[in-house]
Amino acid sequence: MRSFASRRTTKVAYLQLALSVILFGLAWPVIKIGLGASTPVWLAAGRATTSALTAFALLAVLRRLHWPQRADWPIVLSVGAFQLTLFFAFSNLGVQSVPPGRSGVLAYTAMLWMVPLSLLAGERVGRRALLGVLLGLAGIVVLVDPTRFDWRDRAVIEGHGWLLLSGFSWALAILHARRHRWRGTPLDVLPWQMSVATVLLWALALAFEPRGHLDFGHPDLWIALLYIGAFAGPVGTWAAVSVARALPPITGALGMLGTPLIAIASSVVLVGEPVTWPLVLGTMLVIAGIAIVIVERTK
Numbered sequence: 001m002r003s004f005a006s007r008r009t010t011k012v013a014y015l016q017l018a019l020s021v022i023l024f025g026l027a028w029p030v031i032k033i034g035l036g037a038s039t040p041v042w043l044a045a046g047r048a049t050t051s052a053l054t055a056f057a058l059l060a061v062l063r064r065l066h067w068p069q070r071a072d073w074p075i076v077l078s079v080g081a082f083q084l085t086l087f088f089a090f091s092n093l094g095v096q097s098v099p100p101g102r103s104g105v106l107a108y109t110a111m112l113w114m115v116p117l118s119l120l121a122g123e124r125v126g127r128r129a130l131l132g133v134l135l136g137l138a139g140i141v142v143l144v145d146p147t148r149f150d151w152r153d154r155a156v157i158e159g160h161g162w163l164l165l166s167g168f169s170w171a172l173a174i175l176h177a178r179r180h181r182w183r184g185t186p187l188d189v190l191p192w193q194m195s196v197a198t199v200l201l202w203a204l205a206l207a208f209e210p211r212g213h214l215d216f217g218h219p220d221l222w223i224a225l226l227y228i229g230a231f232a233g234p235v236g237t238w239a240a241v242s243v244a245r246a247l248p249p250i251t252g253a254l255g256m257l258g259t260p261l262i263a264i265a266s267s268v269v270l271v272g273e274p275v276t277w278p279l280v281l282g283t284m285l286v287i288a289g290i291a292i293v294i295v296e297r298t299k
Helices: 004-037 040-061 070-095 100-107 110-120 127-144 154-179 186-208 219-246 249-255 258-271 277-297
Strands: none
Touching: 004 040, 004 070, 004 100, 004 219, 004 249, 004 258, 040 070, 040 186, 040 219, 070 100, 070 154, 070 186, 100 127, 100 154, 100 258, 100 277, 110 127, 110 154, 110 277, 127 277, 186 219, 219 249, 249 277, 258 277
C-alpha cells in the first residue's frame, strides 16, 4: 500500500494539474480583452516583462534565484525564443482576428507538429501517431470550416496561420527540451527564459509595430498584464513543472488537454464567443488526435 505521504503528494499534484489547466485556459479570453487596449506584439512584450519580474521575485522568495549553469543555457535560449517569444507573439497576432476559444485549440496543436519534427530528427514514429496527426488535421479543417470561410478576409486567414505557427514554435522548444540534459530545474531557469523573451519581444515590437502601444490608462490592459503576466504565467508554469515531476508523463500530458476546453468555455462566458458545431466537432477531433499522439509517444 502507498504511504499517506505518497497519496497526499499525488493528490496535491492532481490539484496542481487542475490549477495549471484552468489558469492557461482562462488566458485566451483575457488576451482578447487585453488586445482592446494594446497591439499584439506590444502586449506580448508587456506580458513577458511582467512574467520575468514576477518569476525573479518568486525565486528570490524561495531562495532559488541563481545564474543558470552553463549546460542549461541552450534550453534557456531555445525556450525563451520559441516557446515564449514566438508563441506569445504569434498567439496574440492570431487572437486579434480569431475567436479566443478556437485560438486556444489551434495553438495547442504543438503535439501534432511533434510527429513530423520527430521524423525529420530521425526518430521512429508509430502508425498510431500518424493516425493521431490525421485526426488532428481533420479537426483543424473542421474548425476553419472552409465552406463558410471568407477567403477574401486576409486578416482572418493570417490569424489562423499565426495560431498554427505558434503551435509549431512551441513544438520546436518541446523537441529540444526532450533531448536536453537538465542541470537545474525548469522552474529555476524560468526567469532567465522570460528575460530572453522580454528582450526579443521588445525588439520585435519596435521593429514590426513601430506605432504599437500599451494603453496604461485602460483597465483592460491591467487585467491582461496582471492575469497572464503576473499570475497565470508564473503560477501556471510552477504548477505544470510540479505536475511533471510528481505524475507519470502520460497522465500530465493527457490532463493538460483540458486547457483548450477551458479556453472555449471561458471565452463563451467572458467574451461571448458563440458555440458552433464546427467548433465542437473540430475541437473533439483535435483533442482526440493529440491524445493518440501522446499515448503513442509515451509508450
